[in-house]
Amino acid sequence: MAQRKLGREGATRKALFVNLANSLFKNGRVETTEPKAKEVARIAEKLITKAKKGTQHARRQVMSKLQDQESVEILFDDLASQFDTRTGGYTRVIKLGPRRGDGSPMAILELVE
Template sequence: MKGYRKLGRNSAHRKSMLRNLVTDLFREGRITTTEMRAKEAGRIAEKMITKAKKGDLHARRQVLEYIFDEDVVTKLFEEIAPGYEDRNGGYTRILKLGPRQGDNAEVVYLELV
């Protein structure tokens, strides 16, 4: 089994796209995207929340390597992560919306629980 999905992109484009999805998820709380993108972005978001729960400077710097928007990182550490203090994983949820009109791709909500 592969460690990740390639999503039909080269590595730089894929990394940039997933960064943007995760940043928007933390900024908005819920995003609409395709199922495969949501699964990959959800994996990364779970890891970011787990790091943010530690709350120390090293964890903040590690998250800032991935999420460039400092306002979003501040929100993650001060608002989002403390809400999951008693939860061991499972911070995101995928809700299916149905196929997209143009290409029949499965569209979902990716949201924070």
């Protein structure tokens, strides 16, 4: 599946998505541009689905993506049980309108309660 490039090289883009996903899991929501929010939502959905399995293998796979022990613990201990009955749709993108400085479309990416 194609990935948005967002004007960045591969490693920089991957680091951006990992940092946004870590912030999302730690804070429950993150404000960013709309294309970034949509792309991170795709990644977060997959990571939450893996976390719901609860196996050691799934934990290692998520850790290899996020590279942050605190986020992994939040994901497996809190969020996996919170989304236990849901089959998908763990995140929500709320459009905010254009940013004042450059007109970029802004959005809030948050976890569904």
